[in-house]
Amino acid sequence: MKKYFEIGKINLMNNFAxxxxxxxxxxxxxxxxxxxxxxxxxxxxxxxIIDGFxxxxxxxxxxxxxxxxxxxxxxxxxxxxxIQSGGIAYQLNKPYSYIGYYLSKSISYKALGCLITFxxxxxxxxxxxxxxxxxxxxxxxxxxxxxxxxxxxxFMLLCIALVAFWFEDTTALRWIYDKILFTIxxxxxxxxxFPDWLEKTSSVLPFSFAVYQPAKLFVQFSMERFVQVAAIxxxxxxxxxxxxxxIYKKGIGRVNVNGx
Amino acid sequence: MAVNYIKFxxxxxxxxxxxxxxxxxxxxxxxxxMILNDIIWVIFWSIFFAKFPVLNEWGFKEMMxxxxxxxxxxGFVGIFFGNFRYLAEVIRExxxxxxxxxxxxxLTHILISKSKFDAFGDVLFGLILAIxxxxxxxxxxxxxxxxxxxxxxxxxxxxxxxxSFYLGSATEAANQGLMSTLSIASYPFSAFSGYTKFILLxxxxxxxxxxxxxxxxxxxxxxxxxxxxxCAVTIFTIAIKIFKxxxxxxxxxxxxxVRL
Numbered sequence: 001m002k003k004y005f006e007i008g009k010i011n012l013m014n015n016f017a018x019x020x021x022x023x024x025x026x027x028x029x030x031x032x033x034x035x036x037x038x039x040x041x042x043x044x045x046x047x048x049i050i051d052g053f054x055x056x057x058x059x060x061x062x063x064x065x066x067x068x069x070x071x072x073x074x075x076x077x078x079x080x081x082x083i084q085s086g087g088i089a090y091q092l093n094k095p096y097s098y099i100g101y102y103l104s105k106s107i108s109y110k111a112l113g114c115l116i117t118f119x120x121x122x123x124x125x126x127x128x129x130x131x132x133x134x135x136x137x138x139x140x141x142x143x144x145x146x147x148x149x150x151x152x153x154x155f156m157l158l159c160i161a162l163v164a165f166w167f168e169d170t171t172a173l174r175w176i177y178d179k180i181l182f183t184i185x186x187x188x189x190x191x192x193x194f195p196d197w198l199e200k201t202s203s204v205l206p207f208s209f210a211v212y213q214p215a216k217l218f219v220q221f222s223m224e225r226f227v228q229v230a231a232i233x234x235x236x237x238x239x240x241x242x243x244x245x246x247i248y249k250k251g252i253g254r255v256n257v258n259g260x
Numbered sequence: 261m262a263v264n265y266i267k268f269x270x271x272x273x274x275x276x277x278x279x280x281x282x283x284x285x286x287x288x289x290x291x292x293x294m295i296l297n298d299i300i301w302v303i304f305w306s307i308f309f310a311k312f313p314v315l316n317e318w319g320f321k322e323m324m325x326x327x328x329x330x331x332x333x334x335g336f337v338g339i340f341f342g343n344f345r346y347l348a349e350v351i352r353e354x355x356x357x358x359x360x361x362x363x364x365x366x367l368t369h370i371l372i373s374k375s376k377f378d379a380f381g382d383v384l385f386g387l388i389l390a391i392x393x394x395x396x397x398x399x400x401x402x403x404x405x406x407x408x409x410x411x412x413x414x415x416x417x418x419x420x421x422x423x424s425f426y427l428g429s430a431t432e433a434a435n436q437g438l439m440s441t442l443s444i445a446s447y448p449f450s451a452f453s454g455y456t457k458f459i460l461l462x463x464x465x466x467x468x469x470x471x472x473x474x475x476x477x478x479x480x481x482x483x484x485x486x487x488x489x490x491c492a493v494t495i496f497t498i499a500i501k502i503f504k505x506x507x508x509x510x511x512x513x514x515x516x517x518v519r520l
Binding site: 027195 | 311378439447
């Protein structure tokens with residue numbers, strides 16, 4: 001366990017050295033938030049509340065969903081490169097698990113990206129729509145669901161990345177995955193905006209537990225809901241860990257090592 | 261002279277297409293997934309506009325015209341001038357040396373030396389969507405307006421990419437600037453008003469890429485049309501000037517590149 005913690009720490013320090021990139025990325029998020037403030041103002045057209053959300057709640061909700069989704073991960077790019085170049089063969093005799101290595105690396109990167117985006121974005125959102133009522137004691141619990149969401153997102157991405165054993169380049173699959181998070185994952189709009197059938201379906205899918213559920217807890221917290229969300233997140237993470245291990249084991253059998 | 265340029269662009273396009281056909285599976289996958297990606301947006305906006313039918317005079321039909329405009333123009337630039345997003349990188353990494361030693365005009369040569377596979381999907385999607393949502397009699401106007409949008413996208417990309425001449429490295433800034441502009445141009449322009457609208461029609465020309473073309477297709481008027489054409493000519497002229505001035509500052513890194 002300690003070695004994975006160290007991998008995460010080293011990557012976190014590396015990422016701090018290039019923190020300018022995070023700030024630039026955050027600049028892009030600010031543009032998207034600004035666009036949506038305008039869109040929501042036009043959509044609300046003077047109404048106070050729509051589907052239980054005020055404009056302020058929707059924007060704080062969106063700040064968290066954006067921070068989670070755009071926290072970024074290079075896992076697809078790196079795993080694709082490992083598989084395409086055959087570099088994955090050299091990882092086999094390393095004293096750590098391939099999946100564990102990328103988990104530590106990705107989570108430290110995603111957590112830092114998420115935090116920086118949220119801090120910078122909160123200044124803009126506060127300036128544009130003001131604050132919302134949040135019980136400060138619920139924040140650690142929301143943070144826990146955000147961390148679980150980042151882990152769940154990582155494992156879903158890893159499953160896509162490992163498909164590269166068969167398809168070589170899975171970048172195109174990533175576009176679709178991103179759009180799923182944007183839409184039925186709840187990044188752009190809360191699921192309440194959808195028709196009933198779609199809301200019900202989307203809210204039980206893993207994508208909403210990586211985006212919508214933690215953000216909804218942030219703006220409308222309830223202890224009962226927290227317990228339910230965290231439990232389902234852990235269940236989904238376990239499922240995707242098993243899927244990732246199975247794909248990895250099946251895929252690694254296809255690797256041929258020809259000297260070196 | 262213009263004929264020579266068109267011939268040169270066409271010949272390069274044919275070479276790029278041949279190279280794409282060498283990786284047929286990859287080409288088809290990327291183009292197909294881009295179409296799928298665009299279809300997800302159509303579904304999202306159909307749900308959004310079902311909930312909020314009118315957004316400051318814009319409905320679902322205007323939104324679809326906007327999608328047809330952005331996918332067709334962005335895709336068109338990606339097919340014929342595929343390096344437009346990587347100009348800053350080409351300059352920063354000293355790859356300019358290669359183009360400077362050849363008799364053809366260097367900026368055109370850089371831009372056309374790459375063709376994006378996914379862009380074919382965008383163009384096909386934009387074309388089909390335009391046929392579905394733009395009245396037949398207005399299709400020639402649609403194509404004329406998208407060509408203007410292409411010039412604006414290309415000009416803005418050259419301006420951002422050329423920042424590398426002046427800042428040393430502007431890769432990330434250029435990319436974020438371009439993607440932010442694309443984002444703004446992909447959301448309903450009617451949501452913006454006041455100062456924001458003014459900025460989107462001046463400093464960041466996102467409004468001229470999609471917003472104004474949609475307005476013109478909906479309700480044609482000469483003043484807006486002339487503004488749009490003036491904008492395209494001005495941005496492109498400024499872009500060429502900035503690039504040509506920047507190239508005088510360029511110092512070779514003596515990098516030896518092998519182009520296969």
